[in-house]
Amino acid sequence: MNQARSLRIYNTLTGKKEIFEPIVPGHVGMYVCGPTVYNDAHLGNCRTYVSFDVIHRYFRLLDYKVRYVRNITDVGHLTDDGEDRMAKGSKLAQLEPMEVAQRYTVGFHEMMRILNTLPPSIEPRATGHIPEQIEMVQDILDRGYAYEKNGSVYFNVPKFAAENPGTYGSVSGRILEDLYAETRELKSQDEKEHPADFAIWMKGRPQDLMLWKSPWSVGFPGWHLECSAMSTKYLGKTFDIHGGGNDLKFPHHENEVAQNFGSCGCAPAKLWMHANMLLLNNKKMSKSDGNTISPAELFTGTSQHTSKAYSPMVVRFFMLMAHYRSTLDITDEALLAAEKGFKKLMETNKILQSLPVDSKAFDGSENDHDRAILELIEEAYKGMDDDFNTAIAIASLNEIGSYVHKIANQQLPADAIAPWVLEKMKSTFETFIFNIFGLKDDSAESGDDGTIDGLMSLILDIRNHARTQKDWTTSDKIRDTLSELGIQVKDGKEGVSWGKA
């Protein structure tokens, strides 16, 4: 696998798929907006990070050196009542703000681990980059795109937009005139010269808990500044990809672009990627309005919205069945279908890997089956090349799986497929399932050291013996009892196997 493949990625800035061309050949710099750690990660967050995890993994598969930066925001986001989120969380729980941040950061990491996402290369925290943010505020002031009022500093949107045509609104598609018309008089905007302006430094009030010294006041950085400052620090002024959830387009990403542009005169990212929302009850999942399922509820089956528990890998697979730019509706039926599909794919892979390869029969020949399979393999990669279309890739694997079963069931002779093609099928499955999709077999976990396998093989041995004696009472009792325990006995042509139902 190499970078010769032509990768097309949808760019929010242009509204089109573009051929990906890295700024530095062989390298990818990618920044993804991370979570604000003031409460538990919810499933919507997970979908975005799973999406970017697959993107990260695919770049790596293509042999790019990826620097993947995903921040932790542990300061600076105000709630609608004007209170800092971190402060609010800490007051409720009688904790230091950093205790709140720490608790939920740990929880977030744990969730990312459970969902088998690779860690980012750098995970900077907003509170660890206050000097960088102050510096950026100063740069913006120096370039004349901000003004100070009573110790707070505001970004001057109209001036910036007028002097830099085509920048403000490039991410969200918003037209400044509409913003003017629409921005009604909201509370506490008295200091702003224009309603579209936004704070890049806020003077602290007595009730604020997280405060830093700056040339303008003792206060804290603005809502969007940390991403601008940290992406610049670790990826440079202009880098390849900036990603995040769809709901961050405005105002967060729009203002980020303005800040970066305003401080250095250049665009931060060439390519902006946005993952779409996870839906529940046909509405966006949202922690603020309670329309949400926590991952824990999903994994334990305690949500009112689901009939049973779904494993993290089933949830991950469910997410991959849809394209990252589509909204995805979470329903019990859809999860059930994903669970079946996931188990079948994993089972198919097991069977495939156990098929013997007759290496001496290599003669470079191809028949129709071979060509069809090679075509399907190519389609799986083409799907990924086309804006990371995991749905296409999964469909292709399923079709290849059909050949696997036909051979395993001897509906197709073992030599119907050339050995080298069979080898390629094996490696393709391994690559896609584990390296690209980031799935893992979680059916057999529970820290078992082979005891269960041994017991099962003994039990199935006894059953088999009973069957040869035509002792159906005994053999059926074994099968039925195991079934009650959630273990399914599978009688195949090649012998008996078992799995958790």
Place this chain on the structure above:
RNA sequence: GGUUUCCUGGCCGAGCGGUUAGGCACAGCUCUGCAAAAGCUGCUACAGCGGUUCGAAUCCGCUGGAAACCUCCA
């Protein structure tokens, strides 16, 4: 109110002008002591109405429905 997106078979979901996407469910068959598992076969849909085109789910217009953003959210 403004901006934008979406509307695909029983369900989920690809699709970006011309082939059956795929999965789940369902039905029939094969295998099997019975069953399950597995396989095979079937199930051909694109909100409605117009238009462009040799040809449209795919492009354009209108109508209807839904959602997102415009305020913190992935």
